[in-house]
Amino acid sequence: MTDLRQVSVIIPTYNRASYLQICLNALAALRTDPAIFEIVIVDNNSTDNTQSLVLAFAQAHPDLGVHYLLETNQGLSYARNRAVREANGEFLCFLDDDAPPSPEWLNIILKGFCDPSVGCIGGPALLDYQGQERPPWLKGDLQGLLSGYELPYNKPAVISKVAEFPFGCNMAFRKKVFSEVGLFRTNLDRCGDQVLAAGDTEMIGRVHKAGWKVLYLPQAQVRHLVAPERLKKEYIYRIGKGLATTHILLTADPRPHMILRWFASDLWYTSQMLWGFLIALILRKPLWFDDYMRLWMVASRIPFRFKMLFRGMSTPSQRQSKVVIGE
Missing domain, CATH: 3.90.550.10 (Spore Coat Polysaccharide Biosynthesis Protein SpsA; Chain A)
Structure with a gap:
């Protein structure tokens, strides 16, 4: 070309x-x-x-x-x-x-x-x-x-x-x-x-x-x-699941203390978001589904963290080679 x-x-x-x-x-x-x-x-x-x-x-x-x-x-x-x-x-x-x-x-x-x-x-x-x-x-x-x-x-x-x-x-x-x-x-x-x-x-x-x-x-x-x-909830759920998996890939670190750190972080954020979602649901706030998706995207990362922490889990390589660009 x-x-x-x-x-x-x-x-x-x-x-x-x-x-x-x-x-x-x-x-x-x-x-x-x-x-x-x-x-x-x-x-x-x-x-x-x-x-x-x-x-x-x-x-x-x-x-x-x-x-x-x-x-x-x-x-x-x-x-x-x-x-x-x-x-x-x-x-x-x-x-x-x-x-x-x-x-x-x-x-x-x-x-x-x-x-x-x-x-x-x-x-x-x-x-x-x-x-x-x-x-x-x-x-x-x-x-x-x-x-x-x-x-x-x-x-x-x-x-x-x-x-x-x-x-x-x-x-x-x-x-x-x-x-x-x-x-x-x-x-x-x-x-x-x-x-x-x-x-x-x-x-x-x-x-x-x-x-x-x-x-x-x-x-x-x-x-x-x-x-x-893309205006259906099924698509939004797919995107949410993809973002959760993406976060796992971006934060993948085989060192046990780093796995534990992210596991604890996701647990903490899930607990905080759960309270926010329940309050929004009780008060019938118009953005309750927004709060639910935030909660779901963080909570869905926890099973992955658990496997990495207690069973070990390989993740795709994060290394990216340099490229020689022609003049």
């Missing part, structure tokens, strides 16, 4: 052709000179019409420099890593296939990278329910489980708190940071229908730890389209 464009817009995708079409149409409408960016679609074993859709789009928009890659190793992190290796741009801008950007999105991100100390940039991901009625129980922090992201800053802000790090549906990096910190951890984030998470957060944490600034740009917006099946 040879192209001399300055920016690579990367979209990993898996069986979501209808949403991908919307995202590609938004990229075609960007108010950015098409000569400076390429579009890299990484198909992670889709069985729908993703390939034919991308090829048709590329034929209809030859000026956009569309590249189609098939990544056969299943998993979002594998798809992202494939793009990091093969993309040509100095800047790598990641979108989800259901996150169409605003017309000025790329221009705003490129202005942010004018500061040479900035290694990562993110912007809001505004939930778009596509005319669907939001369930009355879907309030508060639960909307974050749908990957809605917006910080309370109305101007560019350098961020350092993990809780404020950008989401993977709208994040950008200097390509050279991957040579310093390595690739995305392949035991994190979605893999087919498995809903693990935090590959984006863990990567941005490494970039920040390496001394690069993480910049939030409130005008670099994408819409995050909410599919109908």
Whole structure:
């Protein structure tokens, strides 16, 4: 894949052709000179019409420099890593296939990278329910489980708190940071229908730890389209379970005293959240389901901690090799 464009817009995708079409149409409408960016679609074993859709789009928009890659190793992190290796741009801008950007999105991100100390940039991901009625129980922090992201800053802000790090549906990096910190951890984030998470957060944490600034740009917006099946409690439970498993992976430490520490921490937080949930339930607070999900996500980690503490449990490797990026 040879192209001399300055920016690579990367979209990993898996069986979501209808949403991908919307995202590609938004990229075609960007108010950015098409000569400076390429579009890299990484198909992670889709069985729908993703390939034919991308090829048709590329034929209809030859000026956009569309590249189609098939990544056969299943998993979002594998798809992202494939793009990091093969993309040509100095800047790598990641979108989800259901996150169409605003017309000025790329221009705003490129202005942010004018500061040479900035290694990562993110912007809001505004939930778009596509005319669907939001369930009355879907309030508060639960909307974050749908990957809605917006910080309370109305101007560019350098961020350092993990809780404020950008989401993977709208994040950008200097390509050279991957040579310093390595690739995305392949035991994190979605893999087919498995809903693990935090590959984006863990990567941005490494970039920040390496001394690069993480910049939030409130005008670099994408819409995050909410599919109908994601407005059901069954999906929220799946996400909650995935986040619990993700937390186990992120805090995995074979040393007995560290396992005991996390086990005790989860027990303590569960007891505190249980009281909060019971009070919310008794008082019939409108956010009681939000409190319940908080409780459930922490409590569901306890069986894993128990097995690690008393029986021993192997967890996927946390090591991540460095990658040599071509010039």
